[in-house]
Amino acid sequence: MMHGSISERKISCMNGTVLFSSNNLARVLCEDGMVRTCAIKGKRIRTLTGLYNSLAAGDKVAIQPAEGDRGLITELMPRSTSFGRFNEKGKAEQVIAANVDIAVCVTSVQAPPFRPRFVDRVSILAVQSGIPLIVVLNKTDLGIDDATEQRLGMYAHVGFHVVRTSAANGEGIEELAAALQHRTAVFVGQSGAGKSSIINLLLPEANRRVGEVSEKFNRGRHTTTLAELLIANQGTMAIIDTPGFRRLAIRGIEPQDLHGYFPEFEALISHCAFGASCTHTIEEGCAVRDAVESGAIHHDRYESYLRIREELEGIAHWMRGTQSYQRARRSGSCIEDDAWEW
Ligand SMILES: Nc1nc2c(ncn2[C@@H]2O[C@H](COP(=O)(O)OP(=O)(O)OP(=O)(O)O)[C@@H](O)[C@H]2O)c(=O)[nH]1
Ligand SMILES: [Mg+2]
Secondary structure (H helix, E strand, C coil), X not given: CHHHHHHHHHHHCEEEEEEEEECCEEEEXXXXXXXXXXXXXXXXXXXXXXXXCCCCXXXXXXXXXXXXXXXXXXXXXXXXXXXXXXXXXXXXXXXXXXXXXXEEEEEECCCCCCCHHHHHHHHHHHHHHCCCEEEEEECHHHXXXXXXXXXXXXXXXXXXXXXXXXXXXXXXXXXXXXXHCCCEEEEECCCCCCHHHHHHHHCHHHCCCCCCEECCCCEECCCCCCCEEEECCCCCCEEEEXXXXXXXXXXXXCHHHHHXXXXXXXXXXXXXXXXXXXXXXXXXXXXXXXXXXXXXXXXXXXXXHHXXXXXXXXXXXXXXXXXXXHHHHHCCCCCCCXXXXX
16 A cells, blocks of 8 residues: 555656746646646745746746645756846846747837847847847838838848737738747747737737737836746747846846857957957957948947946946946946836
């Protein structure tokens, strides 16, 4: 009998995937096809100490089923990738999506306006996570202006896959669907850009709630409030829908390493007079600055590099207890700057 109960317990443990998680509870799609609400056994998963949220959408876990649709999470499997950002409120790294193969940055031509600097920040997170990036420009039914077209060309030139979509008339949805086949994607972007609207076309069964864009502030109303994994009925595509970011602080990169996160800079670094130690800010014989001058690197990307570098340096100085962080705050170059609030 004893043996029977042990093997029963073994059988009853099963694998699952976290669909979404909040307050240490997670909805888990289990291998028997059932979705269970699971608490974490012992309240804490040791490997996650120091992270802002304990479990993320897409996490692979082992669970012990309990009565009804309940269960206990006993183990978190190692993440193949984690896509996250620094949460300023929680002052810790926040994993938004786990085990994703590709990131999709959804932007819009209007309402909210296209913000290349936001895309640049997301592109750094994608490089940090080691996953490719698709840049989606949505709401093309509202018309695309020349400046936006030019920037899209720049992103294609850098090597990102650029897709123009309209959730209103269906433009580009097939192209996006083709790029996401057999993959798990995380959709990120400003509130109101149309992430959930596009997901509803890609995965009609997802039936995501879609919100309005406030006329007064020309930005979304944070309709999606929780990152959630949505899986196509036939299992051919999985997407993690996320709430719109208001701020995107970059952390965890040493200022001198930042150039490695701009693919179009990387090839030039060895041509800089000071090589890998070049800051690309003031040095004579800097190949990156020359490329900006000649137009081979877009000045906007360079501007993003400078701002983020200053931000990272501000943090580094601040950590060393100097006044620079306060100066950076006053000059508006650091992360608390409202310009980063969208
Ligand atoms: N004209 C136009 N409107 C769109 C398009 N896509 C979405 N919208 C509208 O934009 C608004 C915001 O769409 P959502 O899909 O909720 O945006 P979201 O990115 O998911 O926003 P959050 O969940 O708040 O982060 C809604 O009113 C949509 O109807 C589009 O292609 N064209
Ligand atoms: Mg949404």
